[in-house]
Amino acid sequence: xxxxxxxxxxxxxxxxxxxxxxxxxxxxxxxxxxxxxxxxxxxxxxxxxxxxxxxxxxxxxxxxxxxxxxxxxxxxxxxxxxxxxxxxxxxxxxxxxxxxxxxxxxxxxxxxxxxxxxxxxxxxxxxxxxxxxxxxxxxxxxxxxxxxxxxxxxxxxxxxxxxxxxxxxxxxxxxxxxxxxxxxxxxxxxxxxxxxxxxxxxxxxxxxxxxxxxxxxxxxxxxxxxxxxxxxxxxxxxxxxxxxxxxxxxxxxxxxxxxxxxxxxxxxxxxxxxxxxxxxxxxxxxxxxxxxxxxxxxxxxxxxxxxxxxxxxxxxxxxxxxxxxxxxxxxxxxxxxxxxxxxxxxxxxxxxxxxxxxxxxxxxxxxxxxxxxxxxxxxxxxxxxxxxxxxxxxxxxxxxxxxxxxxxxxxxxxxxxxxxxxxxxxxxxxxxxxxxxxxxxxxxxxxxxxx
Amino acid sequence: xxxxxxxxxxxxxxxxxxxxxxxxxxxxxxxxxxxxxxxxxxxxxxxxxxxxxxxxxxxxxxxxxxxxxxxxxxxxxxxxxxxxxxxxxxxxxxxxxxxxxxxxxxxxxxxxxxxxxxxxxxxxxxxxxxxxxxxxxxxxxxxxxxxxxxxxxxxxxxxxxxxxxxxxxxx
Numbered sequence: 158x159x160x161x162x163x164x165x166x167x168x169x170x171x172x173x174x175x176x177x178x179x180x181x182x183x184x185x186x187x188x189x190x191x192x193x194x195x196x197x198x199x200x201x202x203x204x205x206x207x208x209x210x211x212x213x214x215x216x217x218x219x220x221x222x223x224x225x226x227x228x229x230x231x232x233x234x235x236x237x238x239x240x241x242x243x244x245x246x247x248x249x250x251x252x253x254x255x256x257x258x259x260x261x262x263x264x265x266x267x268x269x270x271x272x273x274x275x276x277x278x279x280x281x282x283x284x285x286x287x288x289x290x291x292x293x294x295x296x297x298x299x300x301x302x303x304x305x306x307x308x309x310x311x312x313x314x315x316x317x318x319x320x321x322x323x324x325x326x327x328x329x330x331x332x333x334x335x336x337x338x339x340x341x342x343x344x345x346x347x348x349x350x351x352x353x354x355x356x357x358x359x360x361x362x363x364x365x366x367x368x369x370x371x372x373x374x375x376x377x378x379x380x381x382x383x384x385x386x387x388x389x390x391x392x393x394x395x396x397x398x399x400x401x402x403x404x405x406x407x408x409x410x411x412x413x414x415x416x417x418x419x420x421x422x423x424x425x426x427x428x429x430x431x432x433x434x435x436x437x438x439x440x441x442x443x444x445x446x447x448x449x450x451x452x453x454x455x456x457x458x459x460x461x462x463x464x465x466x467x468x469x470x471x472x473x474x475x476x477x478x479x480x481x482x483x484x485x486x487x488x489x490x491x492x493x494x495x496x497x498x499x500x501x502x503x504x505x506x507x508x509x510x511x512x513x514x515x516x517x518x519x520x521x522x523x524x525x526x527x528x529x530x531x532x533x534x535x536x537x538x539x540x541x542x543x544x545x546x547x548x549x550x551x552x553x554x555x556x557x558x559x560x561x562x563x564x565x566x567x568x569x570x571x572x573x574x575x576x577x578x579x580x581x582x583x584x585x586x587x588x589x590x591x592x593x594x595x596x597x598x599x600x601x602x603x604x605x606x607x608x
Numbered sequence: 609x610x611x612x613x614x615x616x617x618x619x620x621x622x623x624x625x626x627x628x629x630x631x632x633x634x635x636x637x638x639x640x641x642x643x644x645x646x647x648x649x650x651x652x653x654x655x656x657x658x659x660x661x662x663x664x665x666x667x668x669x670x671x672x673x674x675x676x677x678x679x680x681x682x683x684x685x686x687x688x689x690x691x692x693x694x695x696x697x698x699x700x701x702x703x704x705x706x707x708x709x710x711x712x713x714x715x716x717x718x719x720x721x722x723x724x725x726x727x728x729x730x731x732x733x734x735x736x737x738x739x740x741x742x743x744x745x746x747x748x749x750x751x752x753x754x755x756x757x758x759x760x761x762x763x764x765x766x767x768x769x770x771x772x773x774x775x776x777x778x779x
Contacts, residue, residue: 531674
């Protein structure tokens with residue numbers, strides 16, 4: 158199914174890094190031993206650009222962000238800037254945000270509605286389907302000097318949409334999105350289609366953190382950090398004063414590096430059923446989900462997942478304030494590496510389309526108060542990612558590994574009703590190990606399909 | 609709202625400016641409970657997300673999404689958290705300096721005072737370099753029992769991408 162492309166000489170698979178080590182030696186994922194070097198080393202970061210950010214599928218945005226023809230937002234696809242636009246015919250398209258002439262960005266705002274994308278530099282103008290329509294001073298080109306039909310905006314190699322989530326890749330040899338997602342799609346159904354669909358609220362929060370993008374990823378399915386990293390919220394009574402409180406669930410790996418978990422609340426706690434959604438929405442779960450999907454959703458309050466490499470959801474049930482009641486929200490996240498030790502974070506709030514105005518308000522408030530750069534949960538995570546990064550740039554630190562061994566010998570749970578490999582006890586580092594194993598596989602794979 | 613202006617040097621302008629300086633000093637001295645006592649119980653303390661837009665589309669503030677959106681209890685939670693010993697983003701604490709300028713005072717609706725002020729907040733943390741946060745605060749102040757209280761604060765930050773790690777400090 159996949160054509161094999163020749164690796165470039167500079168990045169032959171299993172290449173030795175300076176110092177003579179290989180990526181296989183640095184990432185012993187199955188043992189839970191990952192070298193600190195992979196987080197901060199500029200040499201490894203450069204390899205990531207080619208092996209991961211030119212090859213993987215990336216989340217770009219959600220259909221609801223561009224509902225009308227001409228609506229556009231600017232985003233990253235991997236590490237390249239793109240325009241996500243709905244064209245005049247209503248077709249969703251993703252282009253490199255760069256004029257074919259001198260390469261200037263053709264969209265310089267975060268969002269807009271436009272009939273044409275006009276480059277300010279020399280005035281080249283493109284339709285929303287990417288085709289080049291006008292070039293000023295065109296008559297000064299001689300015959301054959303300007304082939305406008307060949308100079309449309311550069312499209313992504315593949316674009317895929319799953320329940321409104323728009324993904325794209327620069328890799329023409331990548332498997333189609335559905336195949337890339339594999340069993341993860343079954344779990345995405347639970348998160349984004351349980352009540353018939355979700356929509357994005359407003360624009361994403363965007364902020365920069367002086368950290369390796371991989372520390373932010375590592376944190377996302379980590380339940381064990383909550384009690385210590387968010388200790389201030391335990392002290393304020395917003396989290397249970399029980400170091401084991403987030404262990405009542407399952408960690409799941411679905412293949413291709415995709416990872417997730419589902420966590421239950423205290424027994425009999427209604428706020429932790431049906432992913433924390435209000436009771437009046439529960440019948441919609443039966444309508445939209447398969448029985449096993451519904452069974453999982455009904456029994457859990459919290460879920461976090463990573464679509465490899467850098468798109469995440471967080472379905473959380475929490476209070477946004479002292480002595481408050483727990484409420485649910487659904488958060489999407491994306492990391493854009495700006496360098497080996499600097500990362501741009503994107504964070505969206507998603508709401509079930511079927512939700513009441515009352516639920517929308519409380520879900521929004523709870524999200525903003527707890528997550529994003531101003532959120533009283535999230536801001537402590539950023540401190541941790543920065544300190545993890547600072548401490549691991551030096552040559553002495555890079556000779557040592559980090560430690561991801563929790564549950565390294567744990568057996569899979571045969572009673573889990575969903576696909577993938579599930580491990581009961583949601584305290585465990587099997588999700589991170591699976592993510593690093595996939596990172597190593599893609600970083601050392603010879604061809605564009607990641608084989 | 610275009611009530612009467614209270615010019616610099618007028619008694620109300622002097623009182624409001626002094627109030628904002630005192631407030632800034634409380635923040636820079638980590639006196640978060642005292643700072644919180646300056647807010648009314650119906651407060652909205654709010655920093656909308658800003659986006660880069662063309663001039664004709666306005667200033668780019670998104671009324672549907674915020675970086676901070678607190679009521680009285682959640683603001684109290686934020687202040688109390690900063691006084692705990694485990695809010696790691698600020699423990700050990702950053703050093704902040706709140707520079708408040710361009711104070712403009714008008715009569716607001718319902719007997720309130722409409723105040724706008726520019727801020728530049730510097731943060732230096734651990735051994736790291738300075739971070740800068742700038743913007744405008746639009747406040748509604750209320751006179752309660754002889755003292756001023758903040759009933760509404762809309763913080764219009766100048767950045768569309770917050771390039772400074774997080775917003776674990778107060779504005």
